[in-house]
Amino acid sequence: MSDRGAAARSCLAIVLAAGEGTRMRSTLPKVLHVVAGRTLLAHVLTALARAGGTQTAVVVGPDREDVAAEAKRVAPNAQTFVQAERRGTAHAVLAAKETIKKGADDILVIFGDTPLILPETLARLRGALIDGAAVAVLGFRPVDPKGYGRLVTQGNELLAIVEEADATDAERAITLCNGGLMAIAGKYALAILEKIGNVNRKGEFYLTDAVAVARGMALKAAALEVSEDEVSGINTKAQLAAAEAVTQQRLRAAAMEAGVTLVAPETVHLCADTKLGNDVTVEPYVVFGPGVTVEDGATIRSFSHLHGAHVGMGAIVGPYARLRPGAKLEENVHIGNFVEVKEALIEAGAKANHLAYIGDARVGAAANIGAGTITCNYDGAAKHRTDIGAGAFIGSNSSLVAPVKIGDGAYTGSGSVITKDVPAGSLALGRAQQVVKEGWAERLRALKAVGKKGGKTPG
Ligand code: UD1
Ligand code: MG
Numbered sequence: 001m002s003d004r005g006a007a008a009r010s011c012l013a014i015v016l017a018a019g020e021g022t023r024m025r026s027t028l029p030k031v032l033h034v035v036a037g038r039t040l041l042a043h044v045l046t047a048l049a050r051a052g053g054t055q056t057a058v059v060v061g062p063d064r065e066d067v068a069a070e071a072k073r074v075a076p077n078a079q080t081f082v083q084a085e086r087r088g089t090a091h092a093v094l095a096a097k098e099t100i101k102k103g104a105d106d107i108l109v110i111f112g113d114t115p116l117i118l119p120e121t122l123a124r125l126r127g128a129l130i131d132g133a134a135v136a137v138l139g140f141r142p143v144d145p146k147g148y149g150r151l152v153t154q155g156n157e158l159l160a161i162v163e164e165a166d167a168t169d170a171e172r173a174i175t176l177c178n179g180g181l182m183a184i185a186g187k188y189a190l191a192i193l194e195k196i197g198n199v200n201r202k203g204e205f206y207l208t209d210a211v212a213v214a215r216g217m218a219l220k221a222a223a224l225e226v227s228e229d230e231v232s233g234i235n236t237k238a239q240l241a242a243a244e245a246v247t248q249q250r251l252r253a254a255a256m257e258a259g260v261t262l263v264a265p266e267t268v269h270l271c272a273d274t275k276l277g278n279d280v281t282v283e284p285y286v287v288f289g290p291g292v293t294v295e296d297g298a299t300i301r302s303f304s305h306l307h308g309a310h311v312g313m314g315a316i317v318g319p320y321a322r323l324r325p326g327a328k329l330e331e332n333v334h335i336g337n338f339v340e341v342k343e344a345l346i347e348a349g350a351k352a353n354h355l356a357y358i359g360d361a362r363v364g365a366a367a368n369i370g371a372g373t374i375t376c377n378y379d380g381a382a383k384h385r386t387d388i389g390a391g392a393f394i395g396s397n398s399s400l401v402a403p404v405k406i407g408d409g410a411y412t413g414s415g416s417v418i419t420k421d422v423p424a425g426s427l428a429l430g431r432a433q434q435v436v437k438e439g440w441a442e443r444l445r446a447l448k449a450v451g452k453k454g455g456k457t458p459g
Helices: 040-051 065-074 089-094 119-130 186-195 207-216 237-257 440-449
Strands: 011-017 054-060 079-082 106-111 135-140 150-154 157-162 177-185 221-225 327-329 334-346 351-363 374-376 386-388 399-401 404-406
Touching: 011 040, 011 065, 011 089, 040 054, 040 065, 040 106, 040 119, 054 065, 065 079, 089 106, 089 186, 089 207, 106 119, 106 186, 119 135, 119 177, 119 221, 135 207, 150 177, 157 207, 157 221, 177 186, 177 207, 186 207, 207 221, 399 404
Parallel strands: 011 054, 011 106, 054 079, 135 221, 327 334, 334 351, 351 374, 351 386, 374 399, 386 404
Antiparallel strands: 106 177, 135 177, 150 157
8 A cells, every 4th residue: 555655745635525416316415325324425524534634625516505514414624615506527626726725735536426435545546646646546447337437548657538428439448447536636736627628528627637637737647446346436326226235245244353243144234333242143134224332242133123222231132123213222131022112221131022112211120021011102292201110010011101100119010001100119000900790601692592682781
C-alpha cells in the first residue's frame, strides 16, 4: 500500500450526492437508499472517516435538505454545498469551489452512489498523487460494463476516459472501466476542473475529462485497478441488491473472524453497525436491523428479528422472537417463541418464553412472564408504562393495563386483567369467578329429549 506520507498531507474529500438517480425509479434520492441498514451516503462518509485525515464536503442537489441532514448526522464536521443545476460531475465538484480554493494537498472526489469503497483504497489513490500523478482514477473490469466510462490507455499510461454515450465501438469494447473515484493534486485541481467543457452527447461537464485535460497540461494521469466489488456504482435497484449481497458477505465474514458462530451464514442478514460478541451463536434465518448489540455467549435462535436492541451475556432469544427499538435484555434473559419486546428493560434472568407483548416496561430480575401476557401500553392517545418487580410471576394470559405496577415477588392469576397496582408479595386476580353448575349437562340433554326447542337451557 502506498499511503506513506499521506498522513502529512492535507486532503479534501468531495462527495457528490446531487444526482437525481432517475434510474432508481424512486421518490427517495439515490444516496439515501440503504445497504445493510445504512444509507449509501453514510457508507461513503464512514469509509472516509476510517481512512482518516480528510476534510469533507458533500455536494447536494437543490431542495435536498434530507440529503444534507443525513450528511450532517453521519459527518457533523462536513460542509455541504448545493449544486443548483445538475450539469454533470465536474460541475458538481465545482460547487465546492470555495473550499477547493483553500488549497488542500490532495483532492479526493467520491461518488455518493459507490458505497462499497474500502478505506485502504482511498489511501492507495492518494498514494498515486504522492508518486507524481496529477490525476489518479480507479479502474475495474466489470462483468457487465454497460453504463461505465472506459479507460483509454497506452501501455501504462492513462490517456483519457470516454463516457459510454460518447464512445466509439472500439472504445466501447475496452473492458477496463472507470470506478468513478478520482484523486486530483490540489495545486492543479481548479485549473484542471475549470478547463473541462461540455461538448459531448449529454452536454454535461464530465469529471472524467480531467484526465485528458491534465495530459493536455503536460501532467501525468494514473489508473489503479481494483476489484469490481469495491467500485460498483449504484444506479438501479438491481445494483442496489447486488451491493447489499457483497456487503452482507463482508459483514458475515468479519463476524465469523471475530468469533461469532453463524450456523448458516448465507441466511443471516446483518447491518453495518451490528455488534456481536465472542461465542455468540446465530441460528439460521435471523435478521438484524440497525442498532443491535449482542453480548458474549448469547444465542439468537432461528427466525428472530432484532432492531435497536441490546442482548446481554448468555441470553437466549427466539426462535421467532421480535426485539424492537429500546428492548434491553440483561444477562441470561430468555425471550422465547412469538414474544415481542419494545422499549423495555428486561432484568437479569427474567423469562418470557411464549407468546407475549412487553412494551414500555421494566421486568425485574428473575421475573417470569406467562404465555400470552400483554402489556396494554396504549390507550389510543398515549403510551403508559408497566413496572414488574423482581421475582414476580405473571400468570398466563394476563393483561396488564398500564400505567400499572406489579410489586416484587407478586403473582397475577392466569387470565387476569390487571388495572390496579399489585403490592409486593400479593396475588391479584382480575377475572370473573368461575361458576360450577353440577348436573347441568344432564338436564340439558333431558330437555332436548322431550323436544323442547327455542334455545332454552336448564337453570
Ligand atoms: C460516472 C462516471 C463514469 C463511471 C461511473 C462509475 C462521469 C461523467 N461518469 O457515471 O465514468 O464509470 O460514474 O460509477 O463522471 N452527480 C452530481 N451532480 C451531477 C451529476 C452527478 O452530484 O450533476 C453525482 C451523483 O449523485 C452520483 C455521482 O455524481 O453520486 C455520479 O453520477 P452518475 O449519474 O451516477 O454517473 P454515472 O453515469 O454512473
Ligand atoms: Mg452512477
